[in-house]
Structures are given as structure tokens and as C-alpha cells.
Amino acid sequence: MDIRLDGITHAYDDFEVLRDISLDIASGQIVCIVGPSGCGKSTLLRFIGGLERPNAGRVLQIGAPPPDSLNPLTYIFQDFALLPWRTVAGNISLVLEDHGIRNAAAQEIIADVLARTKLSDFSGALPKQLSGGMKQRVAIARALAVRPAVMLMDEPLSALDAQTRELLMDDLVDLWTRQPFTAVYVTHNLAEAVRLGHKVVVLSRRPGQIREIVSIDTPLGERAFGDAELDRHQKHLWQLMRDEARAADAELIHG
């Protein structure tokens, strides 16, 4: 299943946030969206997942989602959004219960996704007992449990420290290499974008418009730390972002 954004424009009252965004998200690809703070990245992601409606433009699903997908468009949130009163296994079973998957069937799925996120030993733990990195892995496990066609990730690693972030990026690359998934990955961290993105979409300052789409051809599994090609991409992205950030600052000064 592909996703197509067709001329998305949105304003909150008179406050224009996004202007004419058109974008294709191909199946099996990770599309990273970067842009200055407040340019409408999270808003765009809410449109893609159907949590909010844009004033103009459409979000289209092209092709049917895989028949076994329980929740085709699935979010992973920056602040994990785990229910603190449920155990790790309980948090995953939460999203299965409404699909009538219980008991043995649920246990099987839970065991599988916990194994894939290396959490098998923690199925009985409460969120308060877990580190930030582990909480986000639980959230990833929960997302995998509903077999999404597209994962919508809003700065999923921003609440974590640098080392944990590196480890989790490796985990995501592993997961993708074993079974490619489609994802829209919002971040303001360019290192994450060049590490995980097949395409990196650079948005301008508010109102967010697409400034440039950078394709990175190096396969995900081969993107090593300090790769010259990736560095070049990252420098280029930084150049674009810096211009936008400067212009945004200047706008503030001149009102």
C-alpha cells in the first residue's frame, strides 16, 4: 500500500501551517521529514494517520493494505504513550483486544513482537520499571503487533539519550532489513534522517512547504557511522535547514 499526499494545505484559524504539500510514500520505504520547529511536521503526520483533517488537499491510500494488517496506519509517539497501569504484555494486548484477539492467539503475537524487539524477559514489567529506550521498544513492539502497512513516527527517539538513540536506530535498521516496512519518520535530527531515510523531505519554515526531497541510495544495512556519502547528504541538509532557521529568526525580529 502506498500513500499519496495531494496538495495538503492547512491553517488553524488564520494561522497558516502547511501549504500545498504533495508527496508519494512508496511501500517498503522510510521517508524522513525534517524541518524547522513549528513548520507543521507533527500536523502533517496527524493528517496522514487520519487523526485530523486538512482544510484542503487529500491523503490517499493507493492499493489495499495487506489483508492481515489490523491497523494499517500506526503511530509511534515521541513520549511512548504506554499505559502506566498495564504491564509490557498488557500494553500490547490492549491493541489486540479490540480486534477480538485474546488468550493463546494474543500470547503468540505478543511473544513474537517482544522477541523481535528483544524484550522477552520484560513482558511482566510495568512501564515505570523500564528505561526510556526500553519504553520506546515496547511502543515499537506494540506497533508491530497490529502489522501496520505504514508506521507513522513522530520524533520517536527525541526523548532518549544519544547512546540509546544509536542503539535503537540499529534496532530499527535490523527490523527493516529483516522485513521491510513503510514508515514516515519525522525528526529534527539530521543524523537520524540520513541513517534511516530512503528519502528525506525538507520542509521550509512555517507555513511548511516542500523545499527539497533528497534521495539516499545507500542501502540501509550498509550505512556505516561516518560514511562519506552520508556526511555529504547531512551537510547538504544542514545547509538547507540553516537557511530556513535563519530566515525564521529574522522574521521574528522584523515581526
Add this chain to the structure above:
Amino acid sequence: MADTTTSQGAAHSDSRAVAFRGGGFAPRPRRWVGALVFVVLILVAEWGTRAGWISALTLPKPTDVLETFRELYESGMLFRHLGPSLSRLVVGAAIGASIGISVGVLIGLFSYIRSGLVPLVAAIFPIPKIALLPLFVIWFGIGEGSKYALIAFGTFTPTVVATYGAVDNVDRTLIRMGQSFGLSWWSIVRKIVLPGAMPGILSGLRISLAIAIILLVAAEMLGAEYGIGAYILEAGSLYDLERLFAGVVILSLLGVTVSTVIGAIERRLLNWRS
């Protein structure tokens, strides 16, 4: 040479430990302190009444109160009073709290219900419910009905206010998460909103149930033969301070019991809180 030891021990002649200024603001249960406060107060009262610097008209002697209490227990009257009171308390508070929680959740979830009922609740909250007792007697009869109604009404308002406040405070990102996974409305309410509001609802119940005990006495002012309230009022009208205090002690014990039970429920239900 004397110098070397100091320089090793304290590194520098004018060094000192950084003053500690953290800590506090995190009360922890200290088991026996609560009981100790009671014991000290009672001992002071006993000492004062015996020594005479508290006159017998000011305060009864704690041992006399204990004696009255023992008589009450041995004559079997304790349970004849306690039984009806407990059933009034349980029935009244259960009705009031369950309607209160339901209405509170509805106010927390629906704009029209909120706009319609919040002013109404604000209007009835400050009414002393005791003042309405005659009205309840007309509506529900002089029997148990009016007593249940008074206690239920008194528990209802604080429960509603606590509940919708608690629902308002449920983390919206968790609700957004539930929606993004396609959970049904009812699942979100049952599995996210209610557990998330539980801490606030329980602390509201502490207050509501204390109010229920206060209203129990008021409810038994009219047409109750048995009941702790009836017992206290009778003793009060006769200026029988020993019996008055015996009754008051029962009410206090009831309050402590309720609070302990809620504490136990909180520990069981809210062990997920960090």
C-alpha cells in the same frame, strides 16, 4: 610534619562538605506516629481530668468514656446502633458515589453535558444538605428512604467534582494513542479514561465518604430509634458527655476505617504510579 595529615585528610585547609539542602517534600508513611498522636492526646486528657485542671464539665475522663463504651458493648446495644448506621452509610454512599462517578465521567467526556451540568453542580454544592432533610422526608418518607437520600446527595456532589477533574487530567496523548490504534469509544473510556482518572476519583472518595459519615448523624436526627447518630443526639440532649464521647469515638473509628480501606485500595489499584 603535622601539616601532612591535615592536607591528606581534608585536601585543603579551607575545604568543607557542601551543605545538604535537598530532601523533604516527600512524605513517607511512618507507621506508629499516627497512633502515638492519639495516645498522647488521650493521656493528656486523662491526666488533666484526674488532676482537675480540666473540669468534668469541659471534657469527660477518657477512662469513663471507655467504661461507657464497654457497657454499650456488653449490653449488645453497640451493634443495635452500629448495624442500622452502617447499612445507611453503605447504601447511601454507594448510591451517591456511583451516580457521582457516572455523572462526573459524562461531564468529563461530553461538551453539552458539561455545559449543562457544571453550573448546576456548582449551584447545589454549597447547599448544606442537612437543611434539605425535611424536604427529603416529604419526598422519601420518614423511614430509611430519606436517610439514604440525604447521604447519597451529600456524597454525590464532591464525587462529581473530583471525578470530572480527574477525567480532565487524563493524559490526552494516551487517548490519542487509543484512537490511533482504532480502539472503540467504549474501550478508550474503560481501558484508558477510567484507570487514568482513578487516582483522582479515589482521593475524591476520601472526602465524599467523610462527608457521608457527617451526614449520617444528621440523617438520624429525624425519626431514627437506633443508630450512632440517634445515640449521640440523645446523649447530647441529656448532656451525658461520656455517652456523647463514646458515640463520637465510634464515628472517628468509622472515619479511620474508611480512610484505611481507601488507602489499601489505592495501594492495590495504583501500584503503577511511580
